[in-house]
Amino acid sequence: MKLENNEIKDTVLDLQPLTYIMERNGFVLAGQWDYERVTYDLKVNSPEKNITYYIRVSGYAVEGDVDSGKAVIKLLTPLLGKHHYPHGVEYGEEEGFPQNIIDKADRVLSNVDNQLKQFIEEEAN
Template identity: 40%
Template structure:
């Protein structure tokens, strides 16, 4: 499930600030990076299964590996984890309403944090 119109999409920020804001809101990038991208996750273990709120970022300049990148946020997603296949984001997935609401609140908090630095989509 992709979050439409949450206004994180297209926010551009320096890597150090981006990592700080994401971590402050519980989103971590543990190994989810390459030299031109980063992926921030928040894991939710519920009785219905394991879910991930995922925020994808693409480097528009610099290098993620040496922490000098400027990154642009893509459309955030919520996915359900299936062992051993991985995370599915498809329209056929059913997500608990309380989880969707919590994820929307997290994304709103991230948006406000960037706005405090004068950064908006």
């Protein structure tokens, strides 16, 4: 499910401060990168048995290589996914996401969005 109640999409930022902000908000980069793309995931536990949700923020390098640690990343629209054991995470609208999970995702992404804007503003001054 696309999470569009934020202005994260099209944000452009250096990889290192981006990763710092994302990790500060609980997101994990782990090994989910290649030379051109990054993917940050935040696990959201659910009271539902055997159900886990993930907030995903992805981006791609507009300059440099991700593996070098010196890339400029442009972010895409964040996603909300539902993990189906053992098949993986599905991000489609038809997954039927509970409103409390959507609300939590919106709060987390609003916080990330504010921190990204603050960093960009400070860098500009």
